[in-house]
Amino acid sequence: MSDTPVYMVVNLSITQVESYRTYEKGFFGMLKKYGGEFITYDDKPVTLEGYTPREGRMIIFKFPSEQAAKDWYADEDYQALSEHRRAGTKLDFLTMVRGLPPRD
Numbered sequence: 001m002s003d004t005p006v007y008m009v010v011n012l013s014i015t016q017v018e019s020y021r022t023y024e025k026g027f028f029g030m031l032k033k034y035g036g037e038f039i040t041y042d043d044k045p046v047t048l049e050g051y052t053p054r055e056g057r058m059i060i061f062k063f064p065s066e067q068a069a070k071d072w073y074a075d076e077d078y079q080a081l082s083e084h085r086r087a088g089t090k091l092d093f094l095t096m097v098r099g100l101p102p103r104d
Helices: 017-033 066-074 076-088
Strands: 006-014 037-042 057-063 089-098
Touching: 006 066, 017 037, 017 066, 017 076, 057 066, 066 076, 066 089, 076 089
Parallel strands: none
Antiparallel strands: 006 057, 006 089, 037 057
16 A cells, blocks of 8 residues: 555535534544544635635545545445535535655
8 A cells, every 4th residue: 555645535515414514423433444644624615716616615634545545535434424514515516636655
């Protein structure tokens, strides 16, 4: 397994607060299970150039490897939990961005 980290970048708008709160309560445990690290979120991101995503929340978190991220996303418990996110948000994107490989 590669030790190159991957970053998850998310843009969503919360439409049903209670559903999203249920998702949030379980999210951090699932993130930790796969070695993930929450980096930040911003409810008022600033686009300096290019396409401006719909108003909403930008979220960034990372995993130690692409495989860890894929395992997290494929986890049955995470998929069950994510139904609350799907019910409580309008998702523009959930994108995986590969980090730079380690330098020798």
